[in-house]
Amino acid sequence: MIDHSLELVKVTKMNLNKLEIVLVATLPVLYPASFFKSVLKGSNTAYLAVVDGKAVGCVVWRDEEQTSHLLALGVFILYRRRGIGSALLNLFVKQCKSKEIYLHVSAQNIDSILFYQHFGFSAVCRVPNYYRGLEENTAIKMLKMIS
Template sequence: MDYLIEKASWRDFFDLYRLEKTVFAQDAWPWFDLLIVLTFPGFVRLKAVSGGQMIGFAAGEFRRGDGAGWVVTLGVLPEYRRKGVGQALLRQCEEWLNSKRIRLCVRKSNLPALKLYQREGYVVYTTWPNYYQGGEDALVLEKIFPS
């Protein structure tokens, strides 16, 4: 499958809105959070595109408060999964963040994502109890890059 990873912008709002609903269902961000991630300075926002369609999206930011880059979202449309798109988006996001520590959070039960993150070198940093809708805990994962 041919796809490209490109920088996203506010022009991708409606595509991202549709992708978000499909990929995250109950955890989908509200539209104003999507607009923020597409427009606010300091965010890296990347889209995977195949045949003119947005098939995946990732975003991250550096948070001074905890001295770490955060991957704040990562998702791939169901029919394009297990083709390396998620891994490619994650790696490019990490590259853009260019931080010694990178963190992200994930539902405890989200095995596909946990497998991907484990494979990419993330380990559990802490747990945020009752973080997600429905009361599920979040695992906060961290990857430390050698300096």
């Protein structure tokens, strides 16, 4: 069920702070200032999910030479299971510039792994020590081919 007041808004200098707030609240990874600068420079693409004027989720990706890399996708807990994560992921899949897309997800995060599998991503390999500074630092690399 997609929230009818949902807007997907491109991140700009004016709303960059909202991206930071959503990432801190939804993901265990601390992103450096360079991550946010790359959004402003256009190296990374980012969108916010906005419901009733409040930023409640985000998606960030980078188009590389042969692939597109989903860097972050998060939705506030109170707004999950409303189709917001699905809308953000679908936006990424439609706008990325590659036929091969991949992401990394914590090996402990079964709900997210199942979410991505539902959208056609397949687990490719385990990546030990992917997440610096986290106790559970192993990631699963997941891949999807777009036809």
